[in-house]
């Protein structure tokens with residue numbers, strides 16, 4: 001059948017489940033926690049269709065359809081209005097939010113920072129930063145907020161590795177600014193779905209805007225300093241300063257560079273920090289898996305300090321991190337908008353439709369995973385992983401917009417886990433896992449306190 005003859009996806013299409021939740025229940029849920037606004041059917045059906053405020057929304061949990069959309073039809077999709085409204089005021093048109101030629105140019109410009117040899121050179125500062133966190137914990141006591149501690153560690157790593165250090169930036173204030181900025185994004189998504197005007201006030205808006213203004217001014221000062229005194233450093237800032245568009249020959253303005261540095265600071269620390277926080281919380285409740293991780297660290301390091309060459313050999317530790325990200329994907333939902341009609345699973349997706357890729361639902365899907373709620377790092381051993389559809393697991397997204405930092409993040413997480421677990425045991429006060437909540441990223445609803453015990 002030619003694609004012109006394919007029916008447009010709609011409520012009547014066979015195999016498509018229709019969500020009948022009313023906007024009156026969906027929109028408040030979206031403000032509180034977008035994960036609660038997902039139709040429950042998407043946790044056991046392949047495709048769910050809904051129409052909210054006149055916009056068609058197609059939710060995909062079938063790995064083959066995800067492949068067809070995000071990989072084979074990537075050129076028919078862009079990030080869309082919801083993402084632009086939520087993240088644009090802070091991240092401008094950086095790599096995460098840009099589309100088309102502007103995105104492509106930026107992706108090519110920063111790619112050298114993520115080559116394997118370059119990443120290997122970043123392991124010493126990653127390990128050294130984890131050691132600072134370890135020493136702080138050992139010196140200062142018994143109780144820590146795991147989310148905050150991991151944010152601090154991964155933030156220091158991103159600033160150290162991508163920008164060669166803070167260079168006059170008030171790191172604590174920038175970190176707070178990012179948190180303030182992300183807090184009210186549920187409101188932004190809800191208002192965007194309703195096509196409400198962008199000036200409309202909502203709780204947390206002025207604080208978020210003030211945070212975005214501070215972030216941008218701090219970064220712009222740092223860029224000006226680097227332009228004034230080029231010093232031969234080979235970091236992300238240097239790549240951005242040297243980048244030129246292959247089509248127009250244009251170089252990046254300070255604003256383009258600030259967009260990207262803010263993008264990397266935000267996308268490059270929150271997600272990894274949350275993946276690590278969930279890993280520690282899970283290990284505290286699964287002593288048998290924790291014991292296996294410790295045995296591996298002991299064997300690989302022979303009881304000595306963690307060194308860069310150990311990281312690739314910590315295979316079970318990596319499996320544990322992967323399984324934590326299956327249960328608690330740090331980026332639990334991604335979205336796209338169709339810029340033109342394209343075929344998907346025997347139907348046509350019309351121009352303007354919004355595709356929702358509910359990574360959280362894919363990772364917990366009843367037909368894709370056996371006992372999906374069970375924590376089982378064995379799922380990521382080489383054999384079971386081989387027999388699974390590649391897009392049944394996608395914490396880093398899929399297609400050309402896949403996370404550029406996935407190898408960086410995995411390496412960093414394993415290094416941090418190895419350094420910290422070798423020295424301390426983290427215990428939770430509560431038996432149950434903390435409830436998760438989405439604010440762009442997936443975090444514990446309340447900061448999770450953990451007790452630090454020195455390992456003998």
Ligand code: HEM
Nearest residue numbers: 095096267268271272275330331334396397401403405409
């Ligand atoms: C466990 C940690 C991480 C997770 C789970 C994660 C997840 C993701 C996901 C799902 C996307 C795709 C978004 C979409 O398709 O709409 C993405 C994109 C991106 N991530 Fe990550 N990320 C992580 C760590 C990092 C790190 C460490 C960096 C930088 C050093 C980074 C930088 C980026 C950037 C710049 C993009 C946009 C790429 C593009 O559109 O070309 N991420 N990330």
